[in-house]
Amino acid sequence: MTSQVRGAQLARLLGQWHSLPGRRRSPDYAALASAVRGLLADGRLPLGVRLPAERELAQALRISRTTVTAAYRQLRESGHLASRRGAGSWTMLPGTHRVTSSGLWTPLDDLDMIDLGVAALSAPPQLLSAARAATEDLPRYLGGAGYHPTGIVELREAVAEAYTARGLPTSADQIMVTSGTQHALDLVLRLALAPGASVLVESPTYPNALAALAARRARITTHGLALDGAGWDAELLLGSIRQGRPKLAYLIPDFQNPTGHLMPADLRERVVAAAHAAGTDLVVDESFVDLPLDATPVPPAVASFDRHSRVISIGGMSKPYWGGLRIGWVRASAPQVQRLAAARVGVDMSSPVLDQLVAVHLLAEAPAIVADRRAQLTAQRDALLGALATRLPDWRVCVPRGGVTLWAELDGPISSALARAAEEVGVRLAPGPRFGLDGTLERFLRLPFTLPAADLVEAVDRIAAVRYGLDRAARPQWREPAVIA
Template identity: 75%
Template sequence: MSVVIRGSQLARMLGRWHPLPGTRRSPEYAALAQAVRGLLSDGRLALGVRLPAERELAEALSISRTTVTAAYRELRETGHLASRRGAGSWTTLPSGHRVGTSGLWTPSDALGMMDLGCAALPPPPQLVPAARAAADQLACYLGDAGYHPTGIIELREAIAERFRARGLPTSPEQIMITSGTQQALDLVLRHHVAVGAGVLVESPTYPNALAALAARRARIGTHGLDPAAGWDAELLFSTLKQTRPRLAYVIPEFQNPTGRLMPAELRERLAAVAHSTGTDVVADESFVELALDGTPMPPPVAAFDRHSRVLTIGGMSKPYWGGLRIGWVRASAPVVQRLAAARVGVDMGSPVIDQLVAVQLLRQSDEIVGDRRRQLAAQRDALVAAVRATFPEWRVVIPSGGVSLWAELDGPVSSALAHAAEDVGVRLAPGPRFGLDGTLERYLRLPFTLPADDLAEAVRRIAEIRYDLDRIRTGSRWRTPEVIT
């Protein structure tokens, strides 16, 4: 059975669709069709969703039904809508598309695209030698069935040692190895969040975390995170006390996408307030190893936890390689055992060979991560210089770690800019992907994971189409926001 979206909901997601800024004049129905395609391309509108009836959407948008009928017809012609008499119309995609690196559907012939939608690095040169060494160690594990729901002991001990080195006593029994950080989050949500339970997240936040929460049908609440000032402590804690969510998801180290680093005193208060409200905290440490300026790192959030309320998740995707699907959960030993019991309904454990490769890479972490930090720092500085020279009206706060800039644009054109950038060979992650209900249109995430020359070229291409977006059709105006009481 398809999920049905109401006309008022789709109208809110479309936002200021009329007219969508572009490089040429287009009829109103074409602008509406393009806006719906935009929602599909950046993942805010899922596949298989039944769109509202033509009359309902026309009333929600205050336009003629004829316009909606023509827009739906164009969407059917381009392969973005399927219809059946008596059953309605639902979202689909044209043939010849695939799931891209960002998890979104993209044309399969998009070779040569500068992908700024994916904030990840290529593998380090040490990967292949580590894989060979891991293969030599595999014989030690061929005497059993190879199922290790909590992970092999060598890797769990290596991860525990890294926590101990950061001042957080940890035993291997408190570590569960997962198939990437995303699976770690999914397992925690399966265990901790019932359907309809409240979950508090930062805004903006990691899009795939929002997708995981939506899959659990969680009731998502947000608290704002200022790109310049970081977390508003009083707002965060008052929201926790008022809503008392079942879970709070935070990214304390070089937050994705803003790059902010949560101070130690806020971490301590977060653990205390979460306990008082009965809230468990998931601290996503995906970027913890990527401090770029010698920034002193505060203790882990779990270091202030006295009541087993904090579950820490992390992985090797960002500092090492996304293709090595190794993540982990750090929690109390009983919670780890319950997570492992829940996991066997999903898979029986991460591949042993991948875990052995991870052990080899972690033994070389000082060299690998040191090289990554130097590389990212140089690319960050190159991207900042290019953005400031090309777009002096944009505002960016230079992050002290992580892999991306969070740029405040000169207008609410993030989605339109991302759509237009595809035509010049650049894929972007518009601000609304990092929030709920189409907000954050003034923001754009710009990762600095590509080589410096590619980043400069990408900014140059974005400049080619940015100023064309201001050439709105004669007589067209942005709709004035209504006051909602």
């Protein structure tokens, strides 16, 4: 699959490239090359895409072709561009060894460690009473074998009702209960994706989704999200679907992990139309849809624009309720659910009945539980933002209007080095490159606000202390991305 960036698209991504902060009196071609390198390092310009022809870019930027020629030459010399006469120029990173993530991102059991690597809340107080009530219900199921490949009917009904209440009429036979959202994604990929098929994902994105895609040997292309504004660049995203015709696109439109962005309604509609025209299946991860903050209105579900069963929605209990429940689901057409259930029999047969019953009781109390979670997350987010503004004022953040994470732009390409240093002082961090491919995103860090406010403030204090120490230590160059094994 060849993916290409057109002149106007690259010009928009480059923005005010000629007056970037820190630019001293460098010539235009060097500033342009440096801006392209910055886009690559931030993951906003994917690797392996064809850049516009020199003449086209010169026209789009209203500069001379000689300047573009010199910038491309510099990019070739620094190892950021590979060119073949007559065929064009492709983006790359210097000495690129393809860096893959192990995807392993588990909480530590070290209680002294402030773990900002995991973006999930502890259990709500209502969990215990829901578990007790579930054991009371259990006898109803004990007469059967306990295998329910699509899930127990009462949970499927409760999940379907929640979709219907969101404005997306759904019946229980369109729901399959899984053992978590990650399991849902893995099953969907098994069904929808032949090994080696092409998949479009956001950059940054959820690392364990990248791990699931790696397991299917997917050929991954990325759509780079901007730090601020809407996040998604509508024309580029639609262009990647139309030109690249990926087999599948995995998107997190509701308070995206890690950026917190919320995809606007009109783009949801256009993405569904483009996916249909390109023959692309859309897998929409709604993990955070129940967690808008600041009374932010959530646009209609992506699947509500779908007329052709192109959209498979996945979600689960982990973010609003508790990750330890391991309950998630797929919403798809009834025949797709049947195919998924058949595929699942070869994997894990079905999800635990008791946990599904706990989920039923929690969903029955959804309004109260979720309101408490939002209030808690709002207070914690604000404490984190306040600590960052005081202790690390050079970092840029876009205030997330929902979800559980914020995405900080650091004051240098130091994310991996900072994570290593922070570990020494008892703070575990998920550095930017974990959320992308090929070691890009070194200037970014994901910070979850799922821990109590006091822990978040303490963590920022410790991070700030080691951040300033990094300047004195030998600083790694961003052009040598940390290998993540």
